[in-house]
Amino acid sequence: MEYDLLSQESKGGFDLENVWNFIMQKVLYQMTKPSTQDDGSYSKYLVQTADFNDEDIPERWQDCEYIVIYEHRLLNENQVRGLILASYDDEEDKFAEFHEWFAKVVIRDSRLHLSYSEYLGKVDMDLAVATTVADFFKENLLNTTEQDEWGDKGRDHFIGKLSYFTKRNKTIEAVLPAFPCKSSNLNKVAGTIPDLGEEMAITRLISFNRAIKSVYKPGMKLWIVSDGHVFSDCIGVDDDVVDNYTIQLRDLYEKVASKLGVLDENLIGFVSLKDIFFHKGLPSTPALVEEVELCHYTGTKICDESELSRKILMASCDTDAGKLRRDVEQEDHPRLHLYRGFTRFMCEDLQFNPVCKALSKRAFKKTVSRVAFEMIKRNDAYSNLVELMFPHHMRLSIHAHNNGGPKFGIKIIDPLECRVIKCFNSSETPDFEDLLHIPTPWHNCIVQVDNNDVCYMTKSKVVFEALEAGHYNGEWVRNGDGSGYFHLKKM
Secondary structure, eight states: OOOOOOOOOOOTTOOHHHHHHHHHHHHHHHTTOGGGBOSSSEEEEEEEGGGSOGGGSOGGGTTOSEEEEEEEOOTTOSSOEEEEEEEOTTOOHHHHHHHHHHHHHHHHHSSOTTSSOGGGGSOOTTOHHHHHHHHHHHHHTBOOOTTOOIIIIIHHHHHHHHHHHHTTTOOEEEEEEOOOOOOSOTTTOSOSSOOHHHHHHHHHHHHHHHHGGGTSTTOEEEEEEOOHHHHTTTTTOOHHHHHHHHHHHHHHHHHHHHHHTOGGGOOEEEEOHHHHHHSSOOSSOOGGGGGOOOOOOSOOOOOHHHHHHHHHHHHHHOOOTTHHHHHHTSTTOHHHHHHHHHHHHHHHHTTTOHHHHTSOHHHHHHHHHHHHHHHHHHHHHHHHHHHHHSTTSEEEESSOOOSSSSEEEBOSSOTTTEEEOSBTTBOOOOOOTTSSSOOOGGGOEEEEETTOSSEEEEOHHHHHHHHHTTSEEEEEEEOTTSOEEEEEEEO
8 A cells, every 4th residue: 555645635734745755664564563453443643742853843842752643544545544642651541541532533524534545647737727716706705805805825725625626626615604593682683593694695695506516617615613512501591492403504505506507517515513423423422521511601501412512622623722821911912802792792792691690790791791701712622623634625614714714704695685774764885893793694683675676685573673663564485495584665
């Protein structure tokens, strides 16, 4: 078996390419030892860190006794998948058991199916194709900001990631953590299931993926990775409500794609936290996960499988180790600004939550602060998980970014079709100072006024106030495909 390095992603300063030949010498030597074989389909090898040159081991790995290498080969693949981790001699058995279980999940299910390809000999040497696609993305989907770094470094980063696909002449694959569930605040939304807002977003994403074929024939596929169960207990939404939203969203995609005649083109795929951990099934989840304690502040109805998936997420991908607490206690730290942004947002989102409404003003503020802290921790863990499971994918975000990479913000609602407004007597677009909570269908509703060609996105409270004041009359309209919107007429 040849051990050429077909592709790799390294983190924490570990330069895998530089030490690849050395590691392979160690692995090939250990292959003859039966004790290194795990269960016939997974192999495990150990290499002492003392055997490496000092400059080859990252500082954060200095206390490691050895590195551990897992290998696995899927039946339908030509390449061997590998995962290299730091390990420690004093690791308790229960931690070692869980880490090995999770390593198997990652190595088996990580989207590495393009690592080996017959197209490797047809490399786009001048990156012309990737450059064309990047410029098309910028003009048609990218959400730019005042401090945008697309031109300085983001474009080059984006092109470099694109080339992984274009040099293989394969469909570009991107990942978008989004479409969690509707807000529990009915002053923002009109219900718990997808409506015209989600339909407009799905339609835009489908149209963009199809349009890419005009500049790159293999086109693009977007994986929507729902973060609903990551945060549902924090944002006051029951787990079963998240499940229903997800089912309805996937049905909506099929209806929209069928209406556009592109269902067979497989332009969008869906993945949830439970899909990642439970869709194939490994041996029973390690006992360590039972000891993980998650904080619940909003009195939501918890589903056992959803809770287990959250525990696995935090046990495997939470790298905080107290750093977040230190960051938010440091004045002017970027994480402090993020924390304050989350806190302001959750004050609004949870104001009608039954548990939170029963609290005193001081207790509510304290609870919201705790929720915001917990959400940042989980968001960091989920970002790590997505990076592990989609290592080569283009990373898109519904949040605004400086677009310097590795994440790039996108506009999921076409501004030419739908305007975001504060109220009906002003067309001014609201400011979103933290660049985090930009307008989304799951925190707003869609309004059609008279027969205007352009729709509006706003809070449902704005609609209710306009109706109550007698400035408009109207109603909630549900389309035949299930999506809905407010239709108003000016008095």
